[in-house]
Amino acid sequence: MERYDLLYRLYDEFDTDTLREYQDFVDVFPPVDSRVALDHWQEASDELEERKDEIRQGFATGGTFAEVAARANREQAFTAQDLYSKYGRAVNALVLDVDETLRSAGSTDNEIPRDTLHVLTEFHERGVPIVICTGQTLENVKGFAIQGLGNELVHSGNMSIVYEAGTGVFTPGHGSQTKQLLYDDLDDEIRDVFDEIRSRVLPDAPDDLRRGIHLQGNEFNITLKPNFDIGSSKAETVIDEGLVYLLDLLADALTSADTDADTDQARQWTRAYYADADSEIREVLESEGEVSETPVDEIPEAVRALFERIDVAYYHADAAEIGSLELNKVAGVEAALDVLGVDDPFVAVMGDSKSDLRVMQWAAEHDAGIGAAPDHASRDVLTHVMDTDELVFDQGKSAEMLRTVYVLNLLAKLG
Template sequence: MERYDQLYRLYDEFDAGTLRALQNFVDLFPPVDSRVALEHWQEAGDELDDRKAEIRDAFPETGETFCELAARASRDQAFTALDLHTKYDRGVNVLVLDVDETLRSAGGTDNEIPRETLHLLTEFHEAGMPIVVCTGQTLENVKGFLIQGLGNELVHSGDLSIVYEAGTGVFTPGHGADTKRLLYENLDSDVRAIFDAVRSRVLSEAPERLRRGCHLQGNEFNVTLKPNFETGSQQAREVIDRGLVYELDLLGRVVAEEVGGDESQASDWARAFYADQDPEIRGVLESEGETPDCDPDDVPDDIADTFERIDVAYYEADAAEIGSLELNKVVGVEAAFDVLGIGDPFAVVMGDSKSDLRVMEWVAENDAGIAAAPEHSSRDVLDHVIRTDELVFDRGKAGEVLRTIFALNRLANLG
C-alpha cells in the first residue's frame, strides 16, 4: 500500500489542479507574435518549474515521476493508473486507436482531433511509443488528417502504422517492402469476385432515391455506403437504414449467382442470415418493414458457408458496409505489430464499434492489453470495457485515457 499512500499525499498536499493548468498552458500555447503573450508564457513556465521542484524535494526517491504525474494526470486518473499497474504489473507499449467517434467526434470535437489529444500522442511518440491508427476509413483520408495534425515527420517516422478499411490493408511508412501490405490480396479468388461484383453494381443498380442520398466511399476493397448528409443526422440515419437493406439484398443476389442458387430467394436468405448474426441489423429490417420471409435454417449450406466469410456492418447514421470476415481490425493490428516489431504487446485499444470490440477481445484473450471506449459506444463495446477495467470516457475526451496511460507507464517505470 506504500505507493497508494504516496499518491494520497501527493494529491492532498500539493495543488495538482493548478499544476496541470500550468502544464497545459505551456504545452498548448499557440505560436503568437506578441511580446506580452510570450512573457506570460515564460512566467507560467517558471511557476511550473518551481511547483515541480517542491514535489521533487518532498519525494526524494520518486520526485521526478510524481511531479510529472501531478502535472499531467488528475487524482482519479493517477489512482486508476495505479490500480491498472497493480492488476497487470506492466505498462502499455503500443497505442491502438480508432479515429471517428473515438479520437474525434462529430458531436463533441467538431469532427477534429483536439489539440490536447494530438499533443499527448506526440509526447507518447517522443517517448518511443509505437502508434497504430486503426480505422474503417480509406488510407488517403487517414494520411491526410494525421499529417495535418501530427506532422509529416511523426507519420513517416517508422513508429506509426495505419490499419485502414477496418483491416484490408496496413500502411507503415519507412519499412521498405513492408510499408504497404494489401491484406485483401490473400483472399480466395471466389470471395474477391463477389466483392468485385457488388462494388461494380452497388450504385448502378440502386433505386434513384438511395443513389441520390448516399455515395460509395473510395475504398480499395470494402464496399461502404456513406450518407450525403451530416453524420448522425436523421436524414443520414434514414438513408443508411435503406442502404443497409439494399446492400443485403444485392449481396444475396451476387452470392447466389456466384455459388449457385435460387436468386428469387437470395435476398431473403441474406436478410435472415445477417439478422440472426446482428441484433442491430435485425432492428433495422424490422423498422424498415423488411423482415425476411424465411428462417436462418432455410439458407442453403453453400450459400451460408459463403455468408460466413463476408461481414455486413451497420453504423447508425454513418455507414453500411460489406467487408471480409477474414480481414478485420484484428488481422490488421497483428500485421501492424509484425511490421513494427512488437513481439510482446501490451496495448491500450481505444474504439467505439463492433470492429474495435474484436481487437479489444483479442488483446483480453491473449493478456496483451486493455480497452477503453467513449460513453456513446455500441452497447457490446461498453459492456466489455465496463466488465474489464471501466475505462469509459466522455465524448471527445480521449485525452483522459491517454493521461491515465501516461500515469500508468510512469508508475511502471518505478518498478
C-alpha cells in the first residue's frame, strides 16, 4: 500500500490526538519527589504503550507508525512524507539558530521551551549531530546549551557551536579541532579594518548614542546592541542610528586602507554600496536622511573589492553589526560538519535572519538540505522558505518543526 494511504489510515482509524497527549505528558513530565505524581506518570506511560501496541499490531511496520503518530499530527506527518518523496533521504544534521528561532522573546520568555529541548535530545539519541549556529558569543551559547541540554550532550562529541555568525567553531571532544578560530585565517588588510573600527566604535560615538548602546563581547565581529528591550521603539531608534554610525566608521577605515579617498567620498561610497546590497539598510538610511546619491557603478573597483569581503548586517530593533563575509555562518557550518564527520550533508536549517538565509541558500544550491523559519522571520528568509518547501512555523513553536523533521527521519528508515 502506498505510504500516503497508510498515513491516511493511521490518522483516520486511530485516536492519534490522545496518543500524542500521552506522549507529550510522559516526555516532559518534570522531575518530582512525589509518589502520587510518579504513579500518575506510570499510569500515563502504561496507557501510552497500550495505544502504541494497537498501532503496532495494525501495520506491517507498526513500530515506526506508532512513533510517527506519537510525535506528529496529521499535517506534520504528511509534510514529512512530502519531504521524503521530494528528497528521498533523511536529515543527517540539524543547523539551528537560537534567538527568535529556538527561543523567542515574544512568546517563550526568551527561554528554549522544554518540548523543544526534549526533541533535540531525541535527535541526539538517534545519532543526529546538532549544530547551534548563532550570532551570540561562545560563552553565552555554552551557558544556555549546558543548562538546557545538559553537559553530557554538549560534550558528547556530536554537537558543535558556530558562534558570532561564523567567526569561530566550538566542537567539544575533538582534541585540537575542539575550538577553531576562523578569523585567524583572514589577511592583514581585513583584520586592520576591524581593529580600527573596534578601537573607535565606543570612544568616538556621539554621547546620546553611546548612552543607548553597548558592544557585544565578541571575539571578532563588531556588534552594537541596544541598552533597551529588544524590539522596543527606543531600541529601534538607537540601532538605526548605530547602523549609520557603523557605516561611517567603515568608510573612515577605508581612508586608512590606501584607497585614495577622502572621508566624505568614502562615506558616500559605503552608504551607496550597502544600501544597494540590502533593502533594509536602504530603508534605515532613508528614514535617517542619510542616503547617498552616488551611483553604485561609480565606486572604484578596489573599494568595491573590499566591500565584497565585509558584511554589514541590520537586525531591526536588535543589533547592527560588521562582520567578514568570509566568516559567515556558511563557513562556520561547513567547518563544524567537517569536524563532526558529516561528509554528505543533508541538513535541516532553522533560522530567521539574513545570516541564516545564507546557510539555507547554501543547502539549496548544493542539494544539502532544507530550510525552515518562524513566521516572523525577515522577508527575504520567508520568501526563500516559501519558494522551496514552505516550512514555516509559528513563533515560539520550534518543536513542531523539529517533530516534522524527526518524522521525516522515521519515514526514511522505511525506504
